[in-house]
Amino acid sequence: MISSEEFWNKNSQKYIAKPIKDKNTYNKKLKITEDLLSSTDRILEVGCGSGETAIYHAKNVKHVLATDISAAMVQHGIEKSKQAGLRNIDFKQVAIEDLLEEAERFDAILALNVLHLVNDVEASLKIIYELLHDNGLFVSSTPLLLEVNPILKILISIMQKLNLAPPVSMLSNKGFISLLENVGFKIEMTWKSSKESMFIVAYKNGKKFAEF
Numbered sequence: 001m002i003s004s005e006e007f008w009n010k011n012s013q014k015y016i017a018k019p020i021k022d023k024n025t026y027n028k029k030l031k032i033t034e035d036l037l038s039s040t041d042r043i044l045e046v047g048c049g050s051g052e053t054a055i056y057h058a059k060n061v062k063h064v065l066a067t068d069i070s071a072a073m074v075q076h077g078i079e080k081s082k083q084a085g086l087r088n089i090d091f092k093q094v095a096i097e098d099l100l101e102e103a104e105r106f107d108a109i110l111a112l113n114v115l116h117l118v119n120d121v122e123a124s125l126k127i128i129y130e131l132l133h134d135n136g137l138f139v140s141s142t143p144l145l146l147e148v149n150p151i152l153k154i155l156i157s158i159m160q161k162l163n164l165a166p167p168v169s170m171l172s173n174k175g176f177i178s179l180l181e182n183v184g185f186k187i188e189m190t191w192k193s194s195k196e197s198m199f200i201v202a203y204k205n206g207k208k209f210a211e212f
């Protein structure tokens with residue numbers, strides 16, 4: 001089977017050119033996230049793809065580190081952020097699995113449409129947890145493919161054999177929430193944003209109380 005890195009490098013132009021399927025849902029996710037961020041936050045996005053979301057949030061926070069396993073995706077993000085004249089965003093080619101080498105810890109981490117693509121979801125969640133400051137915010141949107149149709153599993157494995165699909169993890173709603181809780185996240189909000197996707201707002205060790 002083709003590796004994730006190879007698959008996403010090969011398919012980056014196609015993915016980037018594809019219009020967002022449901023613009024209203026995408027905008028709602030941006031707005032929910034934006035309302036939870038503050039101007040002093042240093043944030044990390046894993047699996048940032050084209051960089052569109054990272055670039056959007058750069059105006060709301062102090063600094064964004066946008067990361068992706070694919071060099072082609074990262075290159076696209078760098079060009080787009082230059083065009084936008086942004087100075088508070090950096091892009092880096094790195095897989096989630098290798099992120100613990102980052103010395104920095106973050107106020108918020110975003111993982112949008114990527115956690116179903118890692119080999120070991122729990123291990124990746126542990127890395128994300130470790131990379132957050134206490135009370136740090138974790139926003140994820142994850143296709144939970146076991147919720148869709150059992151036949152999908154067979155279809156995906158055929159496509160993988162033909163190098164037409166990347167490696168994926170088959171997750172259920174209940175299973176994914178258990179993984180988050182096992183790792184230690186306190187879930188603040190869940191929203192079934194589409195037939196297959198779950199948008200979740202969670203905190204490391206719970207939400208920080210407002211300071212008076």
Ligand SMILES: C[S@@+](CC[C@H](N)C(=O)[O-])C[C@H]1O[C@@H](n2cnc3c(N)ncnc32)[C@H](O)[C@@H]1O
Pocket residue numbers: 004008009046047048049050067068069070073094095096097111112113114117118
């Ligand atoms: C479906 S795209 C989502 C991109 C973007 N987050 C979005 O919502 O449009 C998945 C992205 O995750 C990246 N990716 C896949 N496996 C990864 C991994 N193990 N670590 C980091 N990025 C990964 C791919 O290169 C791709 O850019």
